Amino acid sequence: MKKYGKWAAGAALALILPAVYFYLLEFYTRNPFEQIRPYAHLFNLLLFELAGGILFCLLGRLRTAYRVLGALTMVFGIANAYVVRFRTNPIVPWDLFSLRTAASVAGNYDFTPDGRMVTVTLLFLAVIAALRPVKLRIRFPLWMRAIPAAVLVVVLSVFSGVLQQESFQNSHRLYNKLFTPTVMTKYDGTVVTLVMNMAYMSIDRPAGYRVAEAEEILADYGQTGEDTETEDLPNIIVVMNEAFSDLAVLGEFETNQDYMPFVHRLMAGAPDTVTGMLNVSVCGGNTANTEFEFLTGNTMAFLPQGSVPYQQYINGSCASLAGYLGQLGYQTVATHPYNADGWDRDRVYEQMGFDESIFREGYQSAYRIRDYVSDDACVDKLIELYEGKEEGSPLFAFCVTMQNHGGYDEATEDFTPDVFVEGTDNFSLEQYLSLMRVSDAALERLVEYFAEADEKTVVVFFGDHQPGDAVAGPVLSLNGKSYRTLDEEELKLRYQVPYVIWANYDIAEEQNADTSVNYLGGELLRRVGVPTDAYQNFLLELRESYPIFSTVRTVDADGAETEPDAGDEQIERYRKLQYYRLFDEE
Secondary structure, eight states: OHHHHHHHHHHHHHHHHHHHHHHHHHHTTSOHHHHOOHHHHHHHHHHHHHHHHHHHHHHOBHHHHHHHHHHHHHHHHHHHHHHHHHHSSOOOGGGGGGHHHHHHHGGGSOOOOOHHHHHHHHHHHHHHHTTTTOOOBOOSOHHHHHHHHHHHHHHHHHHHHHHTOHHHHHHTTOOOSOSOHHHHHHHHOHHHHHHHHGGGSSOOOOTTOOHHHHHHHHHHHOOSOTTOOGGGSOEEEEEEETTOOOGGGGOOOOBSSOSSHHHHHHHTOOTTEEEEEEEOSOSSSOHHHHHHHHHHOOOGGGSOTTOOHHHHTOOSOOOOHHHHHHHTTOEEEEEOSSOTTGGGHHHHHHHTTOSEEEOGGGGTTOOEETTEEOHHHHHHHHHHHHHTSOTTOOEEEEEEOOTTOSOOOSOBTTBOOOOOBTTOOOHHHHHHHHHHHHHHHHHHHHHHHHHTOSSOEEEEEEESOOOOHHHHHHHHHHTTOOTTSOOHHHHHGGGEEEEEEEESSOOOOBSSOOEEHHHHHHHHHHHHTOOOOHHHHHHHHHHHHOSEESSSOEEOTTSOEEOTTSOOHHHHHHHHHHHIIIIIOO
């Protein structure tokens, strides 16, 4: 009888512990009882129960199995909490491809745990320690225990596959819009979201896709201005500025001085200048995805949320703005003052058709801010490239800056914040806004230089994404909001950054020309008089119907929000052309 009681207690413990671990995991980032949907609670618990059962069968001891499960869950929860803190979005399966890049900048973040993290971790450790008296074990050899373990693995695999089916998700009210992982985990829980996202590890061919059809579509759009002479083409200087954004889109706040006076003047209206808000597909990180959308014209809306095309899908020659401009006679140079292997740029830039790539080694004596090469040094490099370019060849220079990379919470000897916000003394926000002011001044210097240049030149400037919640949070708080409780419409504001197209010759100026980054390359060429290719012509036509198209927002010509999988013929053409350009174009 005592033996049966021991097993009954063990069975109860085996049922209860996975639930405890699930809820503790969620408490690292949110209160799971506020918004996780009913079926999602059940499915997360079932996944934890299956994982616990597999470990119990393999290890043979209940105490050991559930200590391992608890430790693994705790470590994952801590890592996920830091990822959410630094980039807003939680861990997604594709982060495995980004570990090297993340490690290269990890030293610039503050890993001091907050009160929530300390409390939850102590609770985890207390539960794991409390298992010491548990001595229940399976007294069978490993090969026999492996049989039920294998059965449970099959059950887990089947159930995971069921979770990934859209019909099942809809019938059980799981959130599956892939809006952002933040929203999915809010409603579905962390582990269910991870399992659902695994369905998108590979890219399926669009329904009805044929290579011949994609080629026919492109042939219909052709290229414009084939007879344009090289000497008529302007130099194009593109600066994608790390984390550059105007947090005023999130709500009002007062500062002791303007943190981007030059950009604000341009956006208020300036000759030969186009400005607006640029809708991007990432927030707080994954810079390479904004690069990808700008350089290729492709959209992350058709790719798995959180994926990184540079590392996952570009494995050979890739059609891009650089390759196309090279065909027009441009000298094409990419420059980034940091590690060459970050996001695999050293490989990808070559595959995109850049003639030359310049990384950290090309900035040996450059002035640094917070140990990052400054934006001023990037301006010097761009001027150097212009002055040293081949005579008779226009220059396309694509610069990805590094100065403003997170984190922002540590004081350094080489930079003192001088922008302060009324109503808060948050150092991260002060440092971030002060860095924006430095970037703004560097852009002004770049524009002033080319205003006096002899050759026609265009300067394009935009941010890759907004900073993480540690910086945006105080602004939201000043407006009575919290990043933990933003609704979908409010979250969309976290994916907007300013952009500027400025020319030292006559172009039609425009304000409030909001767009998305996948359109920006074609829009740039059209506005400054450079011929556009077939794919850009298609995108320019698509933009008439859908002026904003990103992972986060798809907006039609009437200003109504829609979905990128709405079934519209134009959208389906876009999906097919993107697949062709990524995977089948030779």
